[in-house]
Amino acid sequence: MKSVTVIINPVAGNGRALKKWQNLQPSLPEATVYYSEYPRHAVSIAKNLVKEKIARLVIVIGGDGTVHEVIEGTKGAPWIEVVAVSAGSGNDFGRTFTTVDSLEDIQDFVETSAPVKQMRIGRMHTSPKEMVFINNSGYGFDAKVVYEANQSIWKKRLNRFGLGKVVYYGLVVRELVTYQPTSLQLKVDDENHTFHDVWFVVVCNQAYFGGGMKISPHSNPEDDFLEATVVSGISRWKLLVLFGTVFLGWHTKLAAVKQFSGTRFELTTSAPLIGHADGEYSGQLLPGDVAVATLYQETWAMPIQSER
Numbered sequence: 001m002k003s004v005t006v007i008i009n010p011v012a013g014n015g016r017a018l019k020k021w022q023n024l025q026p027s028l029p030e031a032t033v034y035y036s037e038y039p040r041h042a043v044s045i046a047k048n049l050v051k052e053k054i055a056r057l058v059i060v061i062g063g064d065g066t067v068h069e070v071i072e073g074t075k076g077a078p079w080i081e082v083v084a085v086s087a088g089s090g091n092d093f094g095r096t097f098t099t100v101d102s103l104e105d106i107q108d109f110v111e112t113s114a115p116v117k118q119m120r121i122g123r124m125h126t127s128p129k130e131m132v133f134i135n136n137s138g139y140g141f142d143a144k145v146v147y148e149a150n151q152s153i154w155k156k157r158l159n160r161f162g163l164g165k166v167v168y169y170g171l172v173v174r175e176l177v178t179y180q181p182t183s184l185q186l187k188v189d190d191e192n193h194t195f196h197d198v199w200f201v202v203v204c205n206q207a208y209f210g211g212g213m214k215i216s217p218h219s220n221p222e223d224d225f226l227e228a229t230v231v232s233g234i235s236r237w238k239l240l241v242l243f244g245t246v247f248l249g250w251h252t253k254l255a256a257v258k259q260f261s262g263t264r265f266e267l268t269t270s271a272p273l274i275g276h277a278d279g280e281y282s283g284q285l286l287p288g289d290v291a292v293a294t295l296y297q298e299t300w301a302m303p304i305q306s307e308r
């Protein structure tokens, strides 16, 4: 029997995480419980768990940001299994990896002694910084929207009424009007590609991004490859239509969308670009910098949906 540890982000999903935990708590009296008290606190909680070297099931109650932090903290500890109770607003993690919602789901994991498959996780390196990504990491338009949303006082105000997403929609429209596409060089393993008029580039470890868009259908965290999607040479309003086609899977046939599979991706830019890792701001890529996306050699014990 594994020991159960619960990590909750009380602000995720505008308090939804806390409500979900209040429902589960009476059934898990033995669980060790930690609350994330500030951004990136879950990274240090997870790092401290790794030091104990005990086989355990870690249940993360939060959104993609909180799962990202716990996974970052459990690097190099395949004896720790991570599952999530989806309680954020986007929840792309739970579209591929396993989520639990009831006590029965949790018991399945606690009681099974079958080894959990090991998953690959991405790494975006821009010297001297290194970012983990479970879902995806990239640069450009979408990262700018994330960055602006996190700066916005309106996001906090509207979140109180569960309307935080309105800020994202507003910013997508604003950036559609004001964003200046740039040139980008992409090296996929040994092949060089140059793009002009680039809106965004995203390197994916799993298929979904942006809260349910299956942008990279061939991405699979069980394999040894990452996939990059570059969107370039498209007018502002066609880009909006393109986002709509992603839900139908038609975007992969458009000339403005180029996709590559590989093991190492080098990105360089002609103008400063804002970046994200799993939808959280990850800093700027400046002309002269090289961002390198690869998979970590280490693996993580995270069941994926198809196994259940």
Ligand SMILES: Nc1ncnc2c1ncn2[C@@H]1O[C@H](COP(=O)(O)OP(=O)(O)OP(=O)(O)O)[C@@H](O)[C@H]1O
Residues within 6 Å of the ligand: 009, 010, 011, 012, 013, 014, 036, 037, 038, 039, 040, 041, 062, 063, 064, 065, 066, 067, 069, 087, 088, 089, 090, 091, 092, 279, 280
């Ligand atoms: N006690 C806290 N107070 C404020 N922010 C916190 C706290 N604990 C964690 N955070 C931060 O909250 C942010 C949002 O968390 P998370 O992404 O899990 O929820 P979400 O934004 O609602 O969901 P999603 O990313 O799926 O849309 C994370 O960046 C995390 O660092």
